[in-house]
Structures are given as structure tokens and as C-alpha cells.
Amino acid sequence: MIEVKDLTFTYQKNQGIQNISFLVQPEESAVLLGSEGAGKTTILRTLMGFLKPERGYARLADTDSFRFSGKAHQNVGYLAQESAFFPQSKGTSYLRFCAAYKGVKDKNRIRELLGKFELDATDRISRMSLSERTKLGLVDALLADPQILILDEPTSGLEPAFLNRLVRYLKEEKQKGKCILMASSDFAFSRQLADFAILMKEGNIVSQVDIADLEKQQTRTYEIEFETEGQLRDFCQEDWPVANITRRKLSVTLSGSPARFLAALSKYSILTLSSKPASLEDLFAQYFRKETVL
Amino acid sequence: MSWTLFRQSLRQNWFLWTLFTLILVFYLTMVVLMYQANGGAEPLLEVLASLPPEFVSALHFNDLSVDYTGFILTVFYGLLAFAISLIYTAILALRLFAGADEDGSMSTLLAMPLSRLKVALTKVVYFFVSIFLMYMVIAIAGFLLSYYLSEEVLAVGPYLLMNLAVFLLVSAVGALTLFASMTFKVTLASLLGVGVPVLFLVLYVAGAISSQVSFLNWFTPYPLVHTGLVLDASLSLWLICAALVLVSAALSSLGVLFFIRRNIGE
Structure with missing residues (x-):
């Protein structure tokens, strides 16, 4: 189990994270989503005990991750x-070194994982591509068959064909009782693997989204094309969660009944209006709309 | 203490250790050959007599002994050996902690099921063991070189005592760099951990130039160990050795305390 409660950490020069709380149970997976500097990696690094929390705590399997790392x-x-x-x-030497630290006795474990991840680790790490280094890191993370997986950008550089296999593999691991927390900017990957997404902005959690709810289409995204740019600007003045703004188009992601929203739209000349089930990207864009407007 | 980490530290730093040990052994060979080729210390003493006394003092050669053991102790275990050892301990100490934090390998290490205390203690032990082994090799090399290259015989007691005392002195100065490396990021660690020992060395040279500036010796530990003290083998030598051990232990312990509380990769 991963438990984070009121976690606060401030860097000397930059903002850090403030009052972060969430819980990831066994057989659950969560993804931290946010733009660069939102605090995703800071949460993971605090969870790994690299950074000392100013307030609150981070626990892995009920153990304080800083004091008893x-x-x-x-x-x-x-x-x-x-x-x-x-x-x-060399990749293989590095993995043997990690296996020694982690007390992995099974000599076939490295070979088995290298096979699963289609990685030839005989080369020097400095000569490996980003994709190979990410795979090497994943093999290292899975080496001791741990109950908790903390993955920072696990899809970095990975070829699209491999991503589905990775999702399948991690889903299997989750079903075996593992608890997975990752930071990712790959929405499609996150949606396939995570049970819930934690949306972050400027060091704070702005929303926690249940992916199953998204799948049930309870949340929809409306794409609207206005007749004039002036009308779009007027609409933006209203208090709707607009995103993806172009010259005359924008999108709005809403949960529940759209009646009030449609009533508001009736005041404007609309060229096109369409709706689709909301994606993680839509929700993400909604929370970051201020930056989009600018 | 983690043996896996100790072995890894050994693998990562063996080249550095070998390089500096070879440099010191090479320098020791030159000193032995210098004595042997000139048939003793007298020719060197004559040359030194023609040099400005301040220069000779700065090199700490003004009480150069004519006998073989005294000659080796004064010429080898002086300024140059201290400087070479200082470079080695500075590089090693910075690599073990601040450098590893900077290049991210410390985070990789701390992601393993190893407590910070275990990581710190293992690296500290490696640091002192590597210096000890360096001076052990030098001590053995001294006996072998004397046996094969010189007609003289090294006095075993004083020679081993000098190696022990210099090992403790180099360790204590190195412990300062180690402390800085465990406590601060690489820039500040380098400034303090290398700057202060270099200042000690400069004061060691400057303090010997004349009696007017001899007070500078109070601000550097290097004058503590010298040939006269080792040859006397008096209580002072043992007190100084004990003090150096205490300094090393105190600085290392303090460094470990800071390391287990600090942020890594901030």
C-alpha cells in the first residue's frame, strides 16, 4: 500500500508540493498527471525517501519512507x-549488481525479464538508446518481484508497438496484488493501466479522477465552433471550464446533465456542436485552461 | 555495512587508487635511488646549503637526516606525499557522496533496500580502508625498494610508525573532505572539502619559512607529524595519533549524521 498524507516539500529555489494526500491500495494503480514542474516527480522522490518531507508523511507498506528507507x-x-x-x-552487469542488492537468488530472473522486455543488455549503458535505458530501468524495478511499483515516466522513449505489451504485463502484475503508482505524460497509456488519475498543478492536487467513471461516459467533452471570434471571447468570460481554444473553437468538459450548459449556448450563434466521452486529455486540458488561453 | 556496496565502491574506484598508489611508490623509488646514487645524504645537504634557507625550510628539509631511515622519512613523508595524498582523498571523498548525488547514482543506490546509515557507513569504511591499503603498499614498497635498490636497511620501527602516523594524518585531513561531501552539494563540498585542506598545505609551507610566520603552523595539522617526533617515538606521538583518530571519527560521524537527514538529488 502507498499512503501519502498532507505531504509538503519545498525546494530552495522552486515551489515543491503542498498538502498532498492519496492512497493506493494493493491491486490498484494510480497515475500522477500534470505539466512539467507540477510536482509529480517530487512526490515520487519523497515517497522513495530521497527528500525529507517538511510536513506530512509518505509510507510504503506502512513504513515511513524517509525515516526507514x-x-x-x-x-x-x-x-x-x-x-x-x-x-x-554493461546492462547485464548493472542488473546483476541490482540483483545482489535486492537479494534476488533466481539466476534466471534477469534472463526471463530481459526476454519479456525484448532487451539485449550486453551493451554498455552509455551506448543504449532511451528506449533501451527505460526497459533496463523497468527490468531493474521488477527484478525482485516487488509488491509496490513506483514508475516515473515508464513509457519514455518506448516504441508504440511495445507499449501494449507493457500495459498487459503491468496489468497482470496488478492482478497478482501489486500496487502501482506512476507519473506519466502518456494519457493513452495511463488510461489503459490506471484505476485513477491524480491531476496536479503547481504542486497541488486539483482533482482525482476515477478512470472507470470516464469509461462509463459519465463525463463528456463538448466541442463548439462559434460564428465569430467575438462570440468565443464572450463565452470565455462566462464561468465554463473551457479548453483547447483556437480562433473560433473551444471545448468544454462536463459531468452530469448538460441542460444548463446548452441553455447558456443558446445565447450564441453556433456553427457546429459535437460531444464525445471525455478523455484524460480533456480533463487535463480543462484544469490547465488558463495557460491555454494565454 | 554492506559488502555488495563495498565491492562496488572498490570496482568503481580501483583505478583512482592504483594510479595514486603508483605515483607515490614511484616518488618513493626516486627518493631511494637519490640516496643510493649519491652514496648518502651529504651531496643533497651540500646542494641545500647553497639554496636560500627560507626555501629549504618551506620544503621542510632543514633538519634533513644523514642516515638512510631519517633521509627517507624526511624527504618522502613531507610536502609532496601530503599533496599527492590530499588530491587522492579529495577526489575519492567527493566521488563517494557529493559526486554520486550530482550524477544521480546515489538515488539509484538509495532506491535499493539499503538504509542510508548502511550506505554512509560502508562508504566511510571504504574511504579509510583505501587510504590504509595505500600506505600499507607504500610501507611494503619501501622495504622492497631498500632491499633491492639500496645497500642500506630501513629501521623497521620508525618506518612503520611514520607510515601509521601519516596514514592517520592523511585520513584526518581527508575526513574533512568526506564530511563536506556527505553534508553539502558538490559545489560547496568542493569549495570547503578541497579548499580548507589546500589552505592547510599552504600554511604548512608558509609557516616554515621563518620564525616570524611560524604561528601559521598552529592553523594546520601537517606539522604535527615529522621525522623528529617519529624517531623519538615518545608519548607525544601516540597522543597525536589518538587525536588524529578522534578527529577522523568525529568528522565522519558528523558527516553520517548530516547525510542520513539531508535531501538527495534536490
């Missing part, structure tokens, strides 16, 4: 955003 990491697999793998080592 060694114990907390006994059942955790971690993929760093920019893994430092000792670049002069």
Missing part, C-alpha cells in the same frame, strides 16, 4: 525519470 524499499521497485545506471557498466 531501507525497510520501506524492501518490497519496492522504482524506475527513476532519469536513471543513473553507472553508464560505463
Whole structure:
């Protein structure tokens, strides 16, 4: 189980994270979504015990991850955003080194995972592509078959054909009782794997979205094309969660009945109006609409 | 203490250790050959007599002994050996902590099921063991070089005592860099951890130039270990050795305390 409660950390120069709380249970997976600097990696690094919380706590399997990091990491697999793998080592040497630390006795485990991830790790890490390094990090994270997986941008550089296999593999791991927390900017991947998404902005959680609700189409995105740019500007002055604004088009993502929204639209000359089930991107865009308007 | 991490530290730093050990052994060979080729210390003493006394003092050669052991102790275990050891300990200490934090490998390490205390203690032990092994190799090399290249015989007691004392001195100065490396980020760690030991070395040279500036010796630990003290093997030597051990232990412990509380990769 991953438990974060009132977690606050401030960097010396930049903002950090404020009062972050969430819980990821076994057989659950969650994704942290947010633009760069939103605090996703800071949460993961605090969970890994690299950063000392100013307030609140981060726990892995009921163990404080800063005070008792060694114990907390006994059942955790971690993929760093920019893994430092000792670049002069060969991939296989690095994995053997990790296996030694993690007490992995099964000599076939490395070979088995390399096969699953279609990775030839005999080359020096410094010569590996981003995709190969991400796979190497994933193999390392899964090496000791941990109950908790913390993955920072697990799709970095991965070829699209491999992503489906990764989703399948991680889903299987989840069904075995693993608890997965990841930070990702890959919406399609996140939607396929995560049970819920934690949307972050400027170090705060702005929303927690149940992916199953999205799948049930309770939330929809409306795309509207106005007759004039002036009308679009007037509509933007109203208090609707607009996003994806172009010259005369915008989108609005809403949950529940759209009656009030449609009534509001009746005041404007609309060229086209369409709706579709909301995606994670739509929700994400909705929370970041201010930046879009600018 | 983690043996896996100790072995990994060994693999990562063996080249650095070998390089600096070879440099010191090479320098020791030159000193032995210098004595042997000139048939003793007298020719060097004559040359030194023709040099400005301040320069000779700065090199700490003004009480150069004519006998073989005294000659080796004074010429080798002086300024140059301290400077070479200082470079080694500075590079190693910075690589073990601040450098590893900077390049991200410390985060990789701390993501393993290892407590911070275990990581810190293992690296600290590796640091001191590597210096100890360096001076052990130098000590053995001294005996072998004397046996094969010189007709003289090294006095075992004083020679081993000098190696022990210099090992403790180099360790204590190195512990300062280690402390800085465990406590601060790489820039500040380099400034403090290298700047202060270099200042010690400068004061060691400057303080010996004349009696007017000899007070500078109070601000550097290097004058603590010298040939006269080792040859006397008096209580002072043991007190100084104990003090150096205490300084190393205190700085390392303090560094470990800071390291287990600090942010990594901030």
C-alpha cells in the first residue's frame, strides 16, 4: 500500500508540493498527471525517501519512507525519470549488481525479464538508446518481484508497438496484488493501466479522477465552433471550464446533465456542436485552461 | 555495512587508487635511488646549503637526516606525499557522496533496500580502508625498494610508525573532505572539502619559512607529524595519533549524521 498524507516539500529555489494526500491500495494503480514542474516527480522522490518531507508523511507498506528507507524499499521497485545506471557498466552487469542488492537468488530472473522486455543488455549503458535505458530501468524495478511499483515516466522513449505489451504485463502484475503508482505524460497509456488519475498543478492536487467513471461516459467533452471570434471571447468570460481554444473553437468538459450548459449556448450563434466521452486529455486540458488561453 | 556496496565502491574506484598508489611508490623509488646514487645524504645537504634557507625550510628539509631511515622519512613523508595524498582523498571523498548525488547514482543506490546509515557507513569504511591499503603498499614498497635498490636497511620501527602516523594524518585531513561531501552539494563540498585542506598545505609551507610566520603552523595539522617526533617515538606521538583518530571519527560521524537527514538529488 502507498499512503501519502498532507505531504509538503519545498525546494530552495522552486515551489515543491503542498498538502498532498492519496492512497493506493494493493491491486490498484494510480497515475500522477500534470505539466512539467507540477510536482509529480517530487512526490515520487519523497515517497522513495530521497527528500525529507517538511510536513506530512509518505509510507510504503506502512513504513515511513524517509525515516526507514531501507525497510520501506524492501518490497519496492522504482524506475527513476532519469536513471543513473553507472553508464560505463554493461546492462547485464548493472542488473546483476541490482540483483545482489535486492537479494534476488533466481539466476534466471534477469534472463526471463530481459526476454519479456525484448532487451539485449550486453551493451554498455552509455551506448543504449532511451528506449533501451527505460526497459533496463523497468527490468531493474521488477527484478525482485516487488509488491509496490513506483514508475516515473515508464513509457519514455518506448516504441508504440511495445507499449501494449507493457500495459498487459503491468496489468497482470496488478492482478497478482501489486500496487502501482506512476507519473506519466502518456494519457493513452495511463488510461489503459490506471484505476485513477491524480491531476496536479503547481504542486497541488486539483482533482482525482476515477478512470472507470470516464469509461462509463459519465463525463463528456463538448466541442463548439462559434460564428465569430467575438462570440468565443464572450463565452470565455462566462464561468465554463473551457479548453483547447483556437480562433473560433473551444471545448468544454462536463459531468452530469448538460441542460444548463446548452441553455447558456443558446445565447450564441453556433456553427457546429459535437460531444464525445471525455478523455484524460480533456480533463487535463480543462484544469490547465488558463495557460491555454494565454 | 554492506559488502555488495563495498565491492562496488572498490570496482568503481580501483583505478583512482592504483594510479595514486603508483605515483607515490614511484616518488618513493626516486627518493631511494637519490640516496643510493649519491652514496648518502651529504651531496643533497651540500646542494641545500647553497639554496636560500627560507626555501629549504618551506620544503621542510632543514633538519634533513644523514642516515638512510631519517633521509627517507624526511624527504618522502613531507610536502609532496601530503599533496599527492590530499588530491587522492579529495577526489575519492567527493566521488563517494557529493559526486554520486550530482550524477544521480546515489538515488539509484538509495532506491535499493539499503538504509542510508548502511550506505554512509560502508562508504566511510571504504574511504579509510583505501587510504590504509595505500600506505600499507607504500610501507611494503619501501622495504622492497631498500632491499633491492639500496645497500642500506630501513629501521623497521620508525618506518612503520611514520607510515601509521601519516596514514592517520592523511585520513584526518581527508575526513574533512568526506564530511563536506556527505553534508553539502558538490559545489560547496568542493569549495570547503578541497579548499580548507589546500589552505592547510599552504600554511604548512608558509609557516616554515621563518620564525616570524611560524604561528601559521598552529592553523594546520601537517606539522604535527615529522621525522623528529617519529624517531623519538615518545608519548607525544601516540597522543597525536589518538587525536588524529578522534578527529577522523568525529568528522565522519558528523558527516553520517548530516547525510542520513539531508535531501538527495534536490
